[in-house]
Amino acid sequence: MESKSDAFVRIATQTHTTSASSSVVDYAIEMRNVNVYYGAFRAVKDVNLQIEARKITAIIGPSGCGKSTVIRCFNRMNELIPGARLTGEVLFHGKNIYDPDVDPVQVRRLIGMVFQKPNPFPKSIYENIAWGARINGYRGNMDELVEESLRQAALWDEVKDDLHKNALALSGGQQQRLCIARTIAVKPEIILMDEPCSALDPIATLKIEDLMRELARDYTIIIVTHNMQQAARVSDYTAFFTVDEDRAGVMVEYGPTNQIFTRPRDRRTEDYITGRFG
Ligand SMILES: Nc1ncnc2c1ncn2[C@@H]1O[C@H](COP(=O)(O)OP(=O)(O)O)[C@@H](O)[C@H]1O
Numbered sequence: 001m002e003s004k005s006d007a008f009v010r011i012a013t014q015t016h017t018t019s020a021s022s023s024v025v026d027y028a029i030e031m032r033n034v035n036v037y038y039g040a041f042r043a044v045k046d047v048n049l050q051i052e053a054r055k056i057t058a059i060i061g062p063s064g065c066g067k068s069t070v071i072r073c074f075n076r077m078n079e080l081i082p083g084a085r086l087t088g089e090v091l092f093h094g095k096n097i098y099d100p101d102v103d104p105v106q107v108r109r110l111i112g113m114v115f116q117k118p119n120p121f122p123k124s125i126y127e128n129i130a131w132g133a134r135i136n137g138y139r140g141n142m143d144e145l146v147e148e149s150l151r152q153a154a155l156w157d158e159v160k161d162d163l164h165k166n167a168l169a170l171s172g173g174q175q176q177r178l179c180i181a182r183t184i185a186v187k188p189e190i191i192l193m194d195e196p197c198s199a200l201d202p203i204a205t206l207k208i209e210d211l212m213r214e215l216a217r218d219y220t221i222i223i224v225t226h227n228m229q230q231a232a233r234v235s236d237y238t239a240f241f242t243v244d245e246d247r248a249g250v251m252v253e254y255g256p257t258n259q260i261f262t263r264p265r266d267r268r269t270e271d272y273i274t275g276r277f278g
């Protein structure tokens, strides 16, 4: 019998082929009427958001408006938080990732995540990539996978002679690129990044931004950033969130980044991007 996770991967791959061959906009993932609660508190209210494939979508807004909560909905990370509860649907190739027959482990492989603080394992650079791949059942040539992943993450040239060195000896920017390499190695479709540069210096930040543009050829990227210049530089689309009168996070406006930053439609967006609020 086909296992839960095989079925989910099959659905993902099948519909992927169909949508890629059509001329309509190819959405990688879509939120429908999503609400997230922490106990009785509604942290995110009625979010509807369609994310275009192989583009970079930025989620911006003041601290506490629910950016991290929203991005965690895309790969079921909120359910690791006790008391967190979601209503609504998150459709990945038309399949709700919260359906009971979907395996969250497969969701998190296909929809990977990079965090604010680089979190390599306290192992060698090589093992940081090989370990996750092995757990996910990779049986190909491991040296090749490690090299390919490090190249894609723009780190290979800096570490190729030190693959067996401890990853924690790398600089912060290198560690973050290693975490990106580790995410890529399990062949996701979507990469989620929650403030991936906030612990990095400006040069390391620009390297990650360049890398994101490269990766958007093959992957769909969703990035949370509190840095508006970063959203403006790197993203194709921007979603602006704020809090309503109940302190719930709401999406105010969503559109092409250029439009959001030059011709915002909502006064709250304008106040935020011009620095009057937040
Ligand atoms: N684990 C949690 N338990 C209870 N409340 C939480 C938890 N995480 C976040 N919140 C609350 O949910 C709201 C949104 O938080 P968050 O998604 O972290 O916002 P942002 O990333 O935009 O700063 C805030 O009011 C925050 O206090």
Ligand SMILES: [Mg+2]
Residues within 6 Å of the ligand: 067, 068, 069
């Ligand atoms: Mg956050």
